Amino acid sequence: MELLKNTSLLINAMMTYTPPLLLAALGSCFSERSGVVNIGIEGMMTIGAFVGASAALTCGNPWLAFLAGGLAGAAFGLLHAIACVSFQADQTISGTAINFLAPGLAIFLCKAFYDNSSDTPALDSTMKLPKFFNGLFPVGSFWNNVLCNYSVAYLSLALVLVIWFVFYKTRFGMRLRAVGEAPEACDTLGVNVYAVRYICVILSGLLAGLGGAYVTLATVSQFRPIVIVGQGFMAIAAVIFGKFKPQGALAACLLFGLCNGIKVLATSSNSVSPNLISMIPYVVTILALVLFVGTARVPAANGKPYQKTK
Amino acid sequence: MLKEKTEVQKSDFREKILNANIIYTLISILIGFLVGALLLYFAKISPVATYQKLISGVFGRPKFMVWSVVYATPIIFTGLSVAFSFRTGVFNIGAEGQFVMGSIAACVVGIFVDVPGPLHIFLCLLAAAAAGGAWSMIVAILKVKRGINEVLSFIMFNWIAYYLSNYIVNIPAVHKVGEGEATKDILPSAQMMLKFNNEKLDKIIGNGASYSIIFAVIAAIVIAFILNRTTLGYKLKAVGFNRHAAEYGGINANKEILTALTISGMLSGLGGACQLMGMGDRISQFSSQEGYGFQGITVALIGSSNPVGCIFSGLFYGAMKYGGTKLSLVNAPNDIVNIIMGTIILFIAVAPALKKLILSQKGGK
Numbered sequence: 001m002e003l004l005k006n007t008s009l010l011i012n013a014m015m016t017y018t019p020p021l022l023l024a025a026l027g028s029c030f031s032e033r034s035g036v037v038n039i040g041i042e043g044m045m046t047i048g049a050f051v052g053a054s055a056a057l058t059c060g061n062p063w064l065a066f067l068a069g070g071l072a073g074a075a076f077g078l079l080h081a082i083a084c085v086s087f088q089a090d091q092t093i094s095g096t097a098i099n100f101l102a103p104g105l106a107i108f109l110c111k112a113f114y115d116n117s118s119d120t121p122a123l124d125s126t127m128k129l130p131k132f133f134n135g136l137f138p139v140g141s142f143w144n145n146v147l148c149n150y151s152v153a154y155l156s157l158a159l160v161l162v163i164w165f166v167f168y169k170t171r172f173g174m175r176l177r178a179v180g181e182a183p184e185a186c187d188t189l190g191v192n193v194y195a196v197r198y199i200c201v202i203l204s205g206l207l208a209g210l211g212g213a214y215v216t217l218a219t220v221s222q223f224r225p226i227v228i229v230g231q232g233f234m235a236i237a238a239v240i241f242g243k244f245k246p247q248g249a250l251a252a253c254l255l256f257g258l259c260n261g262i263k264v265l266a267t268s269s270n271s272v273s274p275n276l277i278s279m280i281p282y283v284v285t286i287l288a289l290v291l292f293v294g295t296a297r298v299p300a301a302n303g304k305p306y307q308k309t310k
Numbered sequence: 311m312l313k314e315k316t317e318v319q320k321s322d323f324r325e326k327i328l329n330a331n332i333i334y335t336l337i338s339i340l341i342g343f344l345v346g347a348l349l350l351y352f353a354k355i356s357p358v359a360t361y362q363k364l365i366s367g368v369f370g371r372p373k374f375m376v377w378s379v380v381y382a383t384p385i386i387f388t389g390l391s392v393a394f395s396f397r398t399g400v401f402n403i404g405a406e407g408q409f410v411m412g413s414i415a416a417c418v419v420g421i422f423v424d425v426p427g428p429l430h431i432f433l434c435l436l437a438a439a440a441a442g443g444a445w446s447m448i449v450a451i452l453k454v455k456r457g458i459n460e461v462l463s464f465i466m467f468n469w470i471a472y473y474l475s476n477y478i479v480n481i482p483a484v485h486k487v488g489e490g491e492a493t494k495d496i497l498p499s500a501q502m503m504l505k506f507n508n509e510k511l512d513k514i515i516g517n518g519a520s521y522s523i524i525f526a527v528i529a530a531i532v533i534a535f536i537l538n539r540t541t542l543g544y545k546l547k548a549v550g551f552n553r554h555a556a557e558y559g560g561i562n563a564n565k566e567i568l569t570a571l572t573i574s575g576m577l578s579g580l581g582g583a584c585q586l587m588g589m590g591d592r593i594s595q596f597s598s599q600e601g602y603g604f605q606g607i608t609v610a611l612i613g614s615s616n617p618v619g620c621i622f623s624g625l626f627y628g629a630m631k632y633g634g635t636k637l638s639l640v641n642a643p644n645d646i647v648n649i650i651m652g653t654i655i656l657f658i659a660v661a662p663a664l665k666k667l668i669l670s671q672k673g674g675k
Contacts, residue, residue: 089663101648104649282470
């Protein structure tokens with residue numbers, strides 16, 4: 001009985017921690033597969049987190065706020081696309097710039113709006129994203145723990161399916177994968193390499209922004225400067241781990257989410273040092289890479305700017 | 311590259327200027343400050359007062375300048391570390407973790423090994439370089455032997471180092487009894503305290519000044535020497551330019567990458583030691599990543615991955631960081647520093663394309 005309860009709590013924790021990583025990772029899939037390295041995901045999540053919280057405080061509707069967070073991320077995606085696609089900037093450099101710009105701007109605006117404080121006020125429960133199956137099962141029961149999750153968790157899982165479909169069953173998906181492998185060939189066949197890359201990088205910003213907004217609108221219910229810390233990079237790690245495939249990223253994110261769940265539950269039991277437990281996700285990732293996953297083949301044109309010849 | 315050079319010799323002075331990287335860096339810095347000023351203006355904060363404070367906060371007193379240098383030292387090291395890895399064509403995004411490992415090693419040696427002054431400092435630095443180098447070498451081995459993407463493992467190792475540091479801070483033998491979540495102070499013999507034993511001079515440079523910058527400058531010179539004057543440097547750069555061509559020329563690219571990342575890790579580790587011994591004197595429990603590694607990326611970029619350039623860009627960033635701490639006095643958020651730095655890097659990133667555009671219009675090519 002105890003085991004069953006713990007399992008359900010573990011699943012609950014996993015479903016709580018996975019969505020932001022998963023959303024950002026799916027975004028990263030778009031960008032990386034189209035040939036643009038985006039290490040600015042972290043910054044895009046942070047600005048999404050702030051705009052999400054701030055919009056919720058202003059308009060009160062969590063779904064509008066969620067969308068606003070996504071759009072803020074998309075704006076920085078556009079910036080990254082302009083630098084990397086139109087100006088052929090070094091993609092790592094541009095991403096690093098965004099990791100300074102976006103969080104800097106988020107905290108700057110937060111201080112400007114909220115009385116020089118780097119935290120926003122806490123969100124009311126009405127401003128938070130709703131949960132699915134809420135009140136259907138008694139609180140604390142197995143099914144309540146397993147099924148009563150934030151609706152965005154279900155949304156992000158559904159999104160994996162949609163994006164898998166887009167990647168492998170649509171013309172656009174084929175083009176985006178091709179553009180990441182052989183942009184010159186695509187160009188000669190009449191595919192607009194720049195347009196495809198623009199769309200993909202902006203989408204990566206949008207999804208990262210949504211992921212960030214989820215953090216403030218669902219789990220933390222407040223923007224703080226350290227609210228994202230590292231999750232963007234974990235999302236990038238998940239994509240490499242998942243061999244640049246949406247379904248692979250899902251598996252990696254679930255693994256990270258599960259490890260996070262174990263961490264939270266194990267920390268509350270207070271027998272081992274929480275710092276050692278916190279290492280679990282990272283050590284497990286390295287071990288899994290060494291033992292099972294092995295080399296991830298990077299898309300051939302990944303990181304290389306493409307210049308159309310005249 | 312060569313073709314560009316001969317073209318410059320033929321052309322006029324103006325074009326020579328337009329071709330120099332430093333011009334684009336300076337323009338980027340200017341644009342960074344302009345964007346910052348615009349934002350401040352829209353937030354109804356006086357840009358003039360803010361920048362005045364930033365400048366007087368750095369140059370106002372000799373003491374402030376000394377502090378700016380102390381702030382700069384660790385990021386010059388991580389900047390060198392990242393720059394060195396860039397030159398070999400790998401991206402050391404793990405400078406953060408190597409920095410932390412270096413500071414842990416230096417801290418342990420600093421607390422527990424009781425030897426006289428200079429030897430103690432040397433031992434601490436040695437331990438830090440070894441720890442940082444080893445931390446990076448593991449990742450390099452994973453990359454070379456198992457083909458595991460270094461960006462991924464660096465990110466993981468950053469977090470493992472982070473929690474390892476927090477774990478070590480809380481070990482009873484290391485933990486300081488009583489106040490705060492931090493380690494004991496390192497022994498005075500391991501502190502890089504700058505003291506002239508002259509009341510006047512000591513007052514001018516202020517309390518807590520350190521000479522750690524000397525080590526950063528030495529490191530930069532050594533790295534410049536390795537890159538420009540040794541076979542090792544030649545091989546590393548060859549791998550960085552074109553891995554396949556280098557291999558065809560008989561260079562073992564995997565071995566060079568292993569060497570480069572290890573040296574890069576040692577530099578970050580030394581940065582951690584200098585931060586600890588020159589400023590902190592103890593390690594506090596982290597609540598979030600300190601960002602020295604990512605600041606190092608910025609320093610490397612502004613310095614065009616040139617070791618000597620890294621000293622100047624590091625000093626610039628150090629001054630911005632230190633000046634930024636004073637902005638609260640004029641009610642301006644110090645996050646404006648990050649926005650300015652981000653804008654600068656973004657413009658440095660697009661500079662090559664702009665340069666090409668400008669030059670093609672001038673030269674008709």
